[in-house]
Structures are given as C-alpha cells and as structure tokens.
Amino acid sequence: MAVKGKTNNPNGRPKGSKNKVTTEVRDWISKVIDKQRPQLEKDLKLLEPAERWRIIEKLMSYVVPKMQAVEANVNLNKLSDEDLDKLASNIIKASEEVTDEN
Secondary structure (H helix, E strand, O other): OOOOOOOOOOOOOOOOOOOHHHHHHHHHHHHHHHHOHHHHHHHHHHOOHHHHHHHHHHHHOOOOOOOOOOOOOOOHHHOOHHHHHHHHHHHHHHHHHHHHHO
16 A cells, blocks of 8 residues: 555655656657658648748757857956956957857
8 A cells, every 4th residue: 555755766766867658758759750751841841931931940949959148247356367368368269269160
C-alpha cells in the first residue's frame, strides 16, 4: 500500500535524467514529422511566399536558439590599470573579429 510522501526512491529522479515517457513521445513525434517531410515541403511550396516564410520562421524557433540580451554591471573603479588594459584589448580584439567576419 502506498503511503503519502514515501517513495521507493527517497532521493527522487537523479538531476538531469530524462523522463522516459517524454523521451518516447518526442521520438515518436520526430519520426512522424520525418516521414512527412516530403509532403511538408510540397505543401510549403504551394503557399504564398509571405505565409511560407512565416511558417519557416516559426519552425526555426525549434532548431535555432534565440539570442538573449546580456547585461554586465562592472564597476570600472575597482579594476586595476592592468585589468583595464586587458579589458580594452579584449574589446578591441572582439570588434576586429566581428569586422573581419563581415
């Protein structure tokens, strides 16, 4: 008989372990979509360009991570001159890399 608050595993599921049911459902959905890929591509081609790109944009959110804003609060008065020089060098180097990529 089950007792409320008592389980066979008092520590619970290990951190990071995946739920078996969720994994199985995701695998199944992936297989269904994969089998329908040729038809999905045909259907996309039949849509108006604006509608096609709206759907592609929605699908991209599942495979391309969204960028998040990052905020850094640094008290420059607490940094040494050496630390400020390193910071300036890193900023210059990063901006040069971005410029070279474009």
